[in-house]
Amino acid sequence: MTYKECLDYIRSDYYRIRGKEKVGILKMLLTTAMEEGFRFLFWFRLSNCDNLFLGGVSRILYRIIGSDLRISIQRSTKIGYGFKIAHGGPIVINASAIIGDNVDIYQYTTIGSSFFHAAQIGNNVYIGPSVCIVEDVKIGDGSTIGAGSVIVKDVEEGCTVAGNPAKVISHKMPGRLVRCCWNREWNKYNNESTNICYSSCI
Numbered sequence: 001m002t003y004k005e006c007l008d009y010i011r012s013d014y015y016r017i018r019g020k021e022k023v024g025i026l027k028m029l030l031t032t033a034m035e036e037g038f039r040f041l042f043w044f045r046l047s048n049c050d051n052l053f054l055g056g057v058s059r060i061l062y063r064i065i066g067s068d069l070r071i072s073i074q075r076s077t078k079i080g081y082g083f084k085i086a087h088g089g090p091i092v093i094n095a096s097a098i099i100g101d102n103v104d105i106y107q108y109t110t111i112g113s114s115f116f117h118a119a120q121i122g123n124n125v126y127i128g129p130s131v132c133i134v135e136d137v138k139i140g141d142g143s144t145i146g147a148g149s150v151i152v153k154d155v156e157e158g159c160t161v162a163g164n165p166a167k168v169i170s171h172k173m174p175g176r177l178v179r180c181c182w183n184r185e186w187n188k189y190n191n192e193s194t195n196i197c198y199s200s201c202i
Contacts, residue, residue, distance in 0.1 A: 001048045004189040009045045012081035012182040013038060016102070019180045037085025040071050047075050079103075080123070082182030087129075094118035100125065100141070102181045109133075122157065124175040142174030 070089035140157030158174030
């Protein structure tokens, strides 16, 4: 991934916590001192840069910060735009997981797999604290997963689930807890198809 392509991802992550679309790299770098989750994501995104020097330095910092914050996300993990780590770690995400755009994830959450075939998370999904998502389930767009839930089967689009094992408790206001959604039309360098943002994303 080029440096400019990495910037689009970093800008999208920054937008999720600050609500500002137009921002420079220095401002985002300074924000890493105050926001633990964004600090990890900043270097996680740059660790995939194809620039030999910048990518190399970023990979070192990404590993150090991940260890310090107890966030375990492999560089190869497919994570969309506007990823938000709300309160730092510990967080564990299997490298085979696929995560969509505008996903919120909170502390003590695990997205795991014993067979390297982890979950597929849709767009505009809220994953509360202490959630465990097991194996290759599919989490639909706009769904909300309550704190402490254990997900062992697919979660349909636009619903709220909670419990162990998780059960549907509501179909009202899909994506209501996901704020400041990034839109792919705002990308400067990655001209990919536009993602869908629910009207509740403000």
